[in-house]
Amino acid sequence: MVEIAPSILNANLLQLGEEVAKIRSADWVHFDVMDGHFVPNLTFGPMFVEALRQVTAVPIESHLMVENTAAFIPLYAQAGSKRIIIHAETGNHLHRLVQNIKELGCEAGVSLNPATPLSCLEYLLPDLDLVLLMTVNPGFGGQRLIPAMYEKIKQLRAIISERRLSCKIEVDGGVNLENAPRLVAAGVDVLVAGTLIYRDPDPAAALKRLRDGVQ
Numbered sequence: 001m002v003e004i005a006p007s008i009l010n011a012n013l014l015q016l017g018e019e020v021a022k023i024r025s026a027d028w029v030h031f032d033v034m035d036g037h038f039v040p041n042l043t044f045g046p047m048f049v050e051a052l053r054q055v056t057a058v059p060i061e062s063h064l065m066v067e068n069t070a071a072f073i074p075l076y077a078q079a080g081s082k083r084i085i086i087h088a089e090t091g092n093h094l095h096r097l098v099q100n101i102k103e104l105g106c107e108a109g110v111s112l113n114p115a116t117p118l119s120c121l122e123y124l125l126p127d128l129d130l131v132l133l134m135t136v137n138p139g140f141g142g143q144r145l146i147p148a149m150y151e152k153i154k155q156l157r158a159i160i161s162e163r164r165l166s167c168k169i170e171v172d173g174g175v176n177l178e179n180a181p182r183l184v185a186a187g188v189d190v191l192v193a194g195t196l197i198y199r200d201p202d203p204a205a206a207l208k209r210l211r212d213g214v215q
């Protein structure tokens with residue numbers, strides 16, 4: 001079963017509670033944390049996770065697009081994230097950071113920017129619950145998926161299968177109804193979708209269309 005994780009980046013931020021209520025059939029709420037340094041945009045602090053947790057039963061995954069990853073992990077864990085995803089490009093001690101996430105009781109994911117090779121995860125893959133492959137350069141919603149990422153997904157799927165690992169593959173950026181079946185065929189388990197869902201006048205219907213298109 002493919003999982004769907006709507007990104008609230010392009011939701012109506014003045015009505016965030018209502019916006020999240022519209023995606024109650026989602027598997028995850030994808031929460032984009034940007035610090036204005038690692039990416040050229042700035043978004044939500046941990047208090048937003050805490051507030052959203054009061055109004056939704058859908059688990060929250062926090063995607064930390066920040067430079068100081070070590071400092072932010074505990075804040076987003078304590079705020080109630082079920083999964084924390086950090087960037088390989090930011091961590092000098094990626095293995096230690098992944099262990100920190102797990103010690104705090106969260107699932108651990110590592111994200112790779114489009115230009116970052118899969119090889120940097122060779123010794124870490126068995127420890128991961130999820131690898132998030134960025135299919136756009138992070139920072140903004142509404143970009144086009146980079147076609148070279150299909151091959152990257154296939155290669156990661158082959159490595160996970162060959163090594164008999166249980167780690168899931170998630171993709172983020174430019175997911176739409178046309179490319180979603182191809183992404184799933186390449187080996188994706190979890191689709192992040194922001195613009196597709198929240199730029200639709202009926203986010204619940206958009207979520208259902210995406211799900212129906214890939215099941």
Ligand SMILES: O=C(CO)[C@H](O)[C@H](O)COP(=O)(O)O
Nearest residue numbers: 007138139141142174194195
């Ligand atoms: O991490 C992100 C941006 O860095 C967002 O989750 C992503 O861009 C959402 O993409 P889209 O709006 O294309 O669905």
